[in-house]
Amino acid sequence: xxxxxxxxxxxxxxxxxxxxxxxxxxxxxxxxxxxxxxxxxxxxxxxxxxxxxxxxxxxxxxxxxxxxxxxxxxxxxxxxxxxxxxxxxxxxxxxxxxxxxxxxxxxxxxxxxxxxxxxxxxxxxxxxxxxxxxxxxxxxxxxxxxxxxxxxxxxxxxxxxxxxxxxxxxxxxxxxxxxxxxxxxxxxxxxxxxxxxxxxxxxxxxxxxxxxxxxxxxxxxxxxxxxxxxxxxxxxxxxxxxxxxxxxxxxxxxxxxxxxxxxxxxxxxxxxxxxxxxxxxxxxxxxxxxxxxxxxxxxxxxxxxxxxxxxxxxxxxxxxxxxxxxxxxxxxxxxxxxxxxxxxxxxxxxxxxxxxxxxxxxxxxxxxxxxxxxxxxxxx
Numbered sequence: 001x002x003x004x005x006x007x008x009x010x011x012x013x014x015x016x017x018x019x020x021x022x023x024x025x026x027x028x029x030x031x032x033x034x035x036x037x038x039x040x041x042x043x044x045x046x047x048x049x050x051x052x053x054x055x056x057x058x059x060x061x062x063x064x065x066x067x068x069x070x071x072x073x074x075x076x077x078x079x080x081x082x083x084x085x086x087x088x089x090x091x092x093x094x095x096x097x098x099x100x101x102x103x104x105x106x107x108x109x110x111x112x113x114x115x116x117x118x119x120x121x122x123x124x125x126x127x128x129x130x131x132x133x134x135x136x137x138x139x140x141x142x143x144x145x146x147x148x149x150x151x152x153x154x155x156x157x158x159x160x161x162x163x164x165x166x167x168x169x170x171x172x173x174x175x176x177x178x179x180x181x182x183x184x185x186x187x188x189x190x191x192x193x194x195x196x197x198x199x200x201x202x203x204x205x206x207x208x209x210x211x212x213x214x215x216x217x218x219x220x221x222x223x224x225x226x227x228x229x230x231x232x233x234x235x236x237x238x239x240x241x242x243x244x245x246x247x248x249x250x251x252x253x254x255x256x257x258x259x260x261x262x263x264x265x266x267x268x269x270x271x272x273x274x275x276x277x278x279x280x281x282x283x284x285x286x287x288x289x290x291x292x293x294x295x296x297x298x299x300x301x302x303x304x305x306x307x308x309x310x311x312x313x314x315x316x317x318x319x320x321x322x323x324x325x326x327x328x329x330x331x332x333x334x335x336x337x338x339x340x341x342x343x344x345x346x347x348x349x350x351x352x353x354x355x356x357x358x359x360x361x362x363x364x365x366x367x368x369x370x371x372x373x374x375x376x377x378x379x380x
Contacts, residue, residue: 004025
C-alpha cells in the first residue's frame with residue numbers, strides 16, 4: 001500500500017507528544033517519490049493522485065528556436081512557390097553563405113553584432129552588396145517572426161543601418177545604334193533570338209515576363225490595322241506578397257507581325273511563346289520548357305557586335321528614355337507600360353537628356369554670356 005501512517009514526535013505547547021501522520025511512497029518508471037506529512041489518510045491519498053497525474057500527463061515544453069539552416073530551407077521552399085525565379089536565385093546565392101557561417105546555430109543565438117560583422121565583411125566588396133545582404137537577411141528573420149508559431153522571437157537585423165553609398169552611378173543605357181548592331185547580329189544567328197529581343201524591346205517587358213508569356217496571354221485581333229486592337233498580358237511579381245499582377249501592353253505593328261508568324265509556326269504541344277530544349281544534366285533526357293535565364297547571350301552578342309556590354313533590362317531603360325523625350329507621350333502612359341506602381345520609379349528610367357534640358361542650357365548660355373574680349377577700364 002502506498003499510503004501509510006507513522007508516528008512522529010511533535011512539540012505542542014512546550015510538550016513533546018507523539019502524533020500520527022500520513023505519507024505516500026511509490027515508484028514510477030524506476031523513480032521513487034515520497035511525500036511530506038499529511039494529517040489524514042484522505043489528504044495523503046489526494047496528494048498521491050495529484051502527483052501521479054502530474055508525472056503521467058504529457059509534458060508541454062516551450063518551443064525552442066529552430067536552427068538557422070532550417071529557417072533558410074523553409075524560407076527557400078516558400079519563395080520557390082511565391083516569388084519570381086530571379087529573386088529566388090539571388091536569395092539562394094546569399095543563403096549558402098549564411099548557412100555555412102550560422103547554419104548550425106539556433107536562430108535566437110544569432111546576435112546583432114554577428115550580423116553587423118558579416119555586413120562589414122560583405123560590404124568590402126561594395127556597399128551595394130552589403131546593403132543587399134541587409135535587405136535579404138531582414139526579410140528572412142521577419143518572415144520567421146510572422147509564422148504561427150513564430151520560428152524566431154527577434155530580428156537581429158533590426159537597428160542595423162544601411163552602408164553609406166559613396167558614389168551614385170548612372171545605370172548604363174546603350175545608344176540605339178548599339179542595340180541595332182546587336183539586333184542585326186541576332187538575326188544573322190537565326191533561331192528565335194531576334195524575335196525575343198523585339199518582344200523585349202517593343203513591350204518594354206522584363207525578361208521574366210517575356211519568359212513566362214504564353215499564347216493564352218497573347219490577344220491578336222484581325223481586320224483593318226489589327227495591331228491597334230491587339231495586346232499582350234504580362235505578369236510581374238513586383239508587388240508585395242509575391243502575387244502575379246497582370247497588365248496589358250499594346251503591340252507595335254512590327255511585334256504583331258512577329259507574333260502572328262510565330263503563332264502559325266508554333267508547336268501546339270507548347271503553351272509558351274518562347275521555349276527551348278535542353279538535356280537534363282542528371283537524367284540525360286531531352287526536356288522542353290520556357291526560358292529562365294539567358295544571361296550569357298547578351299554578353300556574347302555585345303562582344304561580337306563590338307559594343308559595350310549591356311543586359312536585357314537595359315532595353316526597358318532605353319525604350320522608356322525614347323518615349324520620355326517625346327512631348328506626345330505622358331509619364332503616366334510610360335508608367336503603365338512599364339508596370340510601375342509609382343511615377344517616381346518611372347522617372348528613374350528616363351535617363352536621356354531631353355529637349356527641355358538642352359533648351360534650358362541654351363537659355364542659360366545666352367543670358368549668362370560674359371564678354372572678356374575688352375580690357376577693364378581701370379587696367380588701360
